[in-house]
Amino acid sequence: MDRDPEAGLPKKNLVTKRHEYQKVYRQGMRLKGDRFSLIILPNNLGYNRLGISIHGVKKAVCRNRLKRIIRETFRLKKHSIAPSQDIVFAVRKNCPFHGQRDIEKAMIELLQKQGLLKAEE
Numbered sequence: 001m002d003r004d005p006e007a008g009l010p011k012k013n014l015v016t017k018r019h020e021y022q023k024v025y026r027q028g029m030r031l032k033g034d035r036f037s038l039i040i041l042p043n044n045l046g047y048n049r050l051g052i053s054i055h056g057v058k059k060a061v062c063r064n065r066l067k068r069i070i071r072e073t074f075r076l077k078k079h080s081i082a083p084s085q086d087i088v089f090a091v092r093k094n095c096p097f098h099g100q101r102d103i104e105k106a107m108i109e110l111l112q113k114q115g116l117l118k119a120e121e
Contacts, residue, residue, distance in 0.1 A: 008075070009050070009071055009075040009078070012049075013047060013048065013049055013050060013074075013078065014049060014050055015049045015050065015051030015086055015088060020049075020086070021051055021088065023041065024039050024040075024041045024051060024086050024088050025039060025088070027041055028040055028041035028086070028088070029041070029114075031110060031113060033106060033109065033110045033113075034092075034095070034106065035091070035092055035095040035096070035103075035106045036089050036090060036091055036095070036107065036110055037089075037090040038088070038114060039087075039088040040086070040087055040088075040114060040116065041086045042084055042085055043084050043085065043086050044084065045084060046083065047083060047084065048074075048078060048082075048083060048084070048085050048087060050071065050087055050088075050089070051086065051088035051089070052066075052067050052089050052091070053089070053090040053091065054066055054067065054090075054091040055090075055091070055093055056091075056093025056094055057093075066091055066097070066103065069100050069103045069104065070089055070103065070107065073103070073104045073107050073108070074087075074107075077111070077117060080117055080118060081111060081116050081117050082115070082116045082117075
């Protein structure tokens, strides 16, 4: 079975290195939401990159679930997001989440508020 290369989230679409995160944190624009802080920095790559920062979530199971949901939501929306941005979602300490849809909704609201994602039906 052939896999669609556009269906996944390749490593090139992730902020992975410490110096990349530091640059986004130093130079990026911040938007605070109830559950996330969103830090955005334009890049010259022609595509978006996602970074995830989670602090204060003690259980690894919860941290990993949050990361999976954030990555999947970003993957599904990556073609609707304004191009050439490094986007870091910083999960706030002790943020309450009540399932996958709750996390997706919070992410989409922040992206729309920043004008990076067009409003959906």
